[in-house]
Amino acid sequence: MLRYVLVLVGWLIGLCHGAGAQSGGGAVDSLRDRLEQWQRAGASGASDTLGLNLMNALATAYHHAGRPDSSLVWAVRTSTKAMEALSTLPTDSQSDVRKQLMDAQRIQAMGLFFLNRYPECVDRLQEYLASAEQLGRANDIGAAYNYMAFCYDAMDDLPTALRWSRRSVQILKDKPDGIDMANAYVGLANILYGLAQEDSAVLYYREAVRLHEHLDQPANRTSAMFMLAEIFLRQERLDSLDRYMGLIAKSMEGVSSERSEMRYTLFQGRMAMEHGDARGPCSFYTCGLLGRIDGGPPAAALHPSELVDRLGFAG
Numbered sequence: 001m002l003r004y005v006l007v008l009v010g011w012l013i014g015l016c017h018g019a020g021a022q023s024g025g026g027a028v029d030s031l032r033d034r035l036e037q038w039q040r041a042g043a044s045g046a047s048d049t050l051g052l053n054l055m056n057a058l059a060t061a062y063h064h065a066g067r068p069d070s071s072l073v074w075a076v077r078t079s080t081k082a083m084e085a086l087s088t089l090p091t092d093s094q095s096d097v098r099k100q101l102m103d104a105q106r107i108q109a110m111g112l113f114f115l116n117r118y119p120e121c122v123d124r125l126q127e128y129l130a131s132a133e134q135l136g137r138a139n140d141i142g143a144a145y146n147y148m149a150f151c152y153d154a155m156d157d158l159p160t161a162l163r164w165s166r167r168s169v170q171i172l173k174d175k176p177d178g179i180d181m182a183n184a185y186v187g188l189a190n191i192l193y194g195l196a197q198e199d200s201a202v203l204y205y206r207e208a209v210r211l212h213e214h215l216d217q218p219a220n221r222t223s224a225m226f227m228l229a230e231i232f233l234r235q236e237r238l239d240s241l242d243r244y245m246g247l248i249a250k251s252m253e254g255v256s257s258e259r260s261e262m263r264y265t266l267f268q269g270r271m272a273m274e275h276g277d278a279r280g281p282c283s284f285y286t287c288g289l290l291g292r293i294d295g296g297p298p299a300a301a302l303h304p305s306e307l308v309d310r311l312g313f314a315g
Contacts, residue, residue, distance in 0.1 A: 027061040052078055052085075052100035059107045063114070072111030078104035095135065102131035102140065109147060118155050125151065139180045142172035146184045153191055161191050182211035186224060198231050205231075222251045222260065229267055241271060 035054045059074035082101035086094055105128040112121035125148050132140035145168035152161035168184040175181055189204035205228045212221035225248050232241040245267060252260055 028058065028065050028067075031058040031061050049096045049100050052082055052097065052104075055081065056100060056103045056107060059104070059111075063107065063110055068111040068114040072108055072115070075104045075107040075111060079108065098131060098135055102128060102135060102137075105131055106140075106144075106147075109151075113147075113151060113154070118151055121151050122148065138171060139175055139178060142168045142175070142184060143180045145171065146180070146187045149187050149191060153187075153194065158191055158194050162188075162195070165191050177211065177214060179211075179215055179217070182208050182215065182217070182220065185211065186227075189227065193227075193231065198235065202228060202231055218251055222248055225251065226260075226263060226267075233267070233270055238271070241267075245271070 031054060035051070035058060038051055038054060055074055055078040059071045059078060062068075062074060063071035079101060082097050082104060085097045086101070089097065105124055109121050109124040109128060112118075112124060125144055129141065129144035129148075132144055145164050149161045149165035149168060152158075152164060165184065165188040169181075169188055172178070172181045172184050185204045185208040189201040189208065192198070192201040192204065205224050208224040209221055209228070212218075212224060225244050229241055229244045229248065232238075232244060245264075248264060248267075252264065
């Protein structure tokens, strides 16, 4: 279960930088309105990419709203429109449309991944990679390698995932302080964790934490620190675990969410078990959140092992 959680977290972190990234149902409604306004105004020439950009942004918003099927539909529509435009444009006028096509291919891969359609996801990532190479976009080439690694990781083909991940890190070394480099470190750390190379995984998670701090990405930094905490708990390195729990608590002050609050309290409970506290510090507030998520009745306290079962973060 934890391996699957790490892959999903890594994929989400890696795709947050995508074109038009917005979140929530409000973004979907707003983008649909803007797209309808653009359509009513009458489509412009093939080289006008505003409509393609809006369609990609809508596909991304559907994904962040938890609707990968709708995201996939809109990304396919964008690809179709982009291909139609390319068929009518001279070669020297195609670059902007090709950029939108590349983004649509990446968003399609994102939808296919979350629909567990991994072989199709690999095919779409190959198209994304080919587009990135044609446009000479090193960051997208490295990102495509990284997403390919996530996909093979999800299919439990860790040797292939590791090859793609190392290629991603290698090509992104020319962009050492960017978000794609941080995402590549997370991807490689996830795979090394799955290969039981936990000490090496720690090194790359720490690099991801460092970069996310440099990039002022507190949510991504917190996610990487949670991954480190998982390893330290597994290795019974309680001093390191205590230190990172303190850092996580501080990091969550400005970016806290219900799930991160629950995950934090889960770790507190598991740490209490390691220290011999049979009950652990499970608060009424946290148990109330659990009740709302899975339909179970809120309780004043739960045993930490029950928290593990209900949140699905067992090691």
